[in-house]
Amino acid sequence: MTETTTTLMAYDEALVRFEPVLGIETHVELGTASKMFCGCPTVFGGAPNTQVCPVCLGLPGALPVANAQAIESTIRIGLALNCSIAEWCRFARKNYFYPDMPKNFQISQYDEPLCFDGYLDVEVDGKVHRVGIERVHLEEDTGKSTHMGGATGRIHGADYSIVDYNRAGIPLVEIVTKPIEGTDSLAPEVAKAYATELRELMRALGVSDVRMEEGSMRCDVNVSLMPRGSSEWGTRTETKNVNSLRSVERSVRHEIERQAAVLAAGGRIVQETRHFHEDTGATTSGRSKEEAQDYRYFPEPDLVPIAPARSFVEELKATLPELPSVKRARLMAEWSVSALDMEAMYNADAVDLVEATVAAGAPAADARKWWMGELARRANESGTALAELAITPAQVARVTELVASGALNDKLARQVFEGVLAGEGSPDEVVAARGLQIVNDEGELSAIIDQVIADNADAADKVRNGKVAAVGALVGGVMKASRGKADAGRARELLLEKLGVTG
Numbered sequence: 001m002t003e004t005t006t007t008l009m010a011y012d013e014a015l016v017r018f019e020p021v022l023g024i025e026t027h028v029e030l031g032t033a034s035k036m037f038c039g040c041p042t043v044f045g046g047a048p049n050t051q052v053c054p055v056c057l058g059l060p061g062a063l064p065v066a067n068a069q070a071i072e073s074t075i076r077i078g079l080a081l082n083c084s085i086a087e088w089c090r091f092a093r094k095n096y097f098y099p100d101m102p103k104n105f106q107i108s109q110y111d112e113p114l115c116f117d118g119y120l121d122v123e124v125d126g127k128v129h130r131v132g133i134e135r136v137h138l139e140e141d142t143g144k145s146t147h148m149g150g151a152t153g154r155i156h157g158a159d160y161s162i163v164d165y166n167r168a169g170i171p172l173v174e175i176v177t178k179p180i181e182g183t184d185s186l187a188p189e190v191a192k193a194y195a196t197e198l199r200e201l202m203r204a205l206g207v208s209d210v211r212m213e214e215g216s217m218r219c220d221v222n223v224s225l226m227p228r229g230s231s232e233w234g235t236r237t238e239t240k241n242v243n244s245l246r247s248v249e250r251s252v253r254h255e256i257e258r259q260a261a262v263l264a265a266g267g268r269i270v271q272e273t274r275h276f277h278e279d280t281g282a283t284t285s286g287r288s289k290e291e292a293q294d295y296r297y298f299p300e301p302d303l304v305p306i307a308p309a310r311s312f313v314e315e316l317k318a319t320l321p322e323l324p325s326v327k328r329a330r331l332m333a334e335w336s337v338s339a340l341d342m343e344a345m346y347n348a349d350a351v352d353l354v355e356a357t358v359a360a361g362a363p364a365a366d367a368r369k370w371w372m373g374e375l376a377r378r379a380n381e382s383g384t385a386l387a388e389l390a391i392t393p394a395q396v397a398r399v400t401e402l403v404a405s406g407a408l409n410d411k412l413a414r415q416v417f418e419g420v421l422a423g424e425g426s427p428d429e430v431v432a433a434r435g436l437q438i439v440n441d442e443g444e445l446s447a448i449i450d451q452v453i454a455d456n457a458d459a460a461d462k463v464r465n466g467k468v469a470a471v472g473a474l475v476g477g478v479m480k481a482s483r484g485k486a487d488a489g490r491a492r493e494l495l496l497e498k499l500g501v502t503g
């Protein structure tokens with residue numbers, strides 16, 4: 001049931017008529033060395049079906065044993081999300097058939113999650129939105145199906161499908177928000193900010209590599225609309241497995257525009273899962289959404305309950321790292337930057353890079369200037385992430401040092417960055433190879449100035465006759481003749497001196 005056309009309502013109009021309510025379920029693959037209920041390795045990218053055993057293949061008689069590291073990581077995530085930690089809880093069987101799930105049930109948690117009732121504060125345009133966390137629970141990932149022979153890569157139209165069970169049984173944490181209300185027109189941005197903050201939190205905790213493009217963090221985004229003035233929530237759709245931060249934002253925007261058009265035309269929203277398409281920014285219908293009772297949950301009889309001792313939970317709480325929001329507040333003070341500047345750095349994924357550059361000896365203002373200016377521009381041009389540019393924070397720090405010492409000006413520094421990014425070596429090697437030092441030699445500078453005065457007799461006369469402003473053209477000439485390597489301030493001084501103007 002593929003839709004052939006989708007009618008959208010302009011975003012602004014949709015927001016005048018409806019109020020969006022969001023909900024986000026995020027799956028995070030934990031970075032444990034072994035799987036959730038067996039000892040199989042979890043390394044990404046192995047040859048298909050080489051990281052499997054009777055337990056994760058669901059062979060009869062195989063018994064699961066819970067991974068203690070995964071439970072500890074989940075509790076740490078729950079604590080970082082301000083959740084309560086269950087004193088006693090169980091795993092549950094979620095029963096459904098899917099070819100990439102060999103047991104025909106998934107071991108998950110149902111009404112007894114390990115962590116519950118927390119929150120995460122996220123910031124958009126300098127304003128804090130508190131996103132409630134309903135639950136954080138632990139489950140196992142499924143295998144991966146690949147549908148062969150069709151045009152779309154989906155099962156419809158495929159000739160056959162193949163299954164890789166390497167991923168089956170990898171520990172998966174599911175983080176479910178409470179309904180997110182009151183975001184209004186900022187709903188797409190709040191959704192993105194939440195996913196971003198959650199990713200940063202996972203990184204800070206060191207529990208997952210959170211690579212969205214590899215699927216180790218993926219978001220299911222629920223959107224519903226409620227007519228203005230109503231207090232009754234609309235029917236929601238769930239856009240599955242959105243796998244980039246930008247796509248989280250785009251999928252929310254698209255669903256608001258699509259649902260608003262359906263509702264305004266007197267239609268009704270079908271409760272269903274939807275797929276997000278990166279190329280068009282649109283969602284299309286998936287399958288109708290199951291209700292919890294369809295899964296026939298019951299407590300998993302092969303596993304003992306989890307009952308983390310309070311002393312253990314307190315111990316984990318005491319060893320949580322500095323959380324991203326706390327760290328940003330600290331850096332804002334240390335670097336003397338505004339909340340909006342910090343948000344810009346954060347959105348550009350530049351905070352860690354600036355921090356490392358400062359640690360390598362650069363003043364914070366300079367580190368921020370280069371990463372957010374010249375380097376961000378180059379990353380943008382080449383379509384790479386800032387962190388993936390072929391330059392290290394230490395190299396950026398070295399360039400700021402060369403500028404501070406007077407050996408480079410900003411223009412030359414940009415050429416040094418260009419050389420380093422092109423693989424020409426370290427900043428010092430690029431300076432040497434390209435001959436980029438500022439002309440500090442007074443004799444050399446003096447010779448250039450004499451030549452420029454001779455070549456621009458008119459301008460020189462004007463300056464001699466008191467039109468000091470005309471010296472600008474001569475300074476420009478010196479910079480040009482030195483190919484940008486002269487110190488413009490010193491050149492101006494010498495020019496005025498030579499033309500008999502003081503001050």
Ligand SMILES: [Zn+2]
Nearest residue numbers: 038040053056
């Ligand atoms: Zn296994």
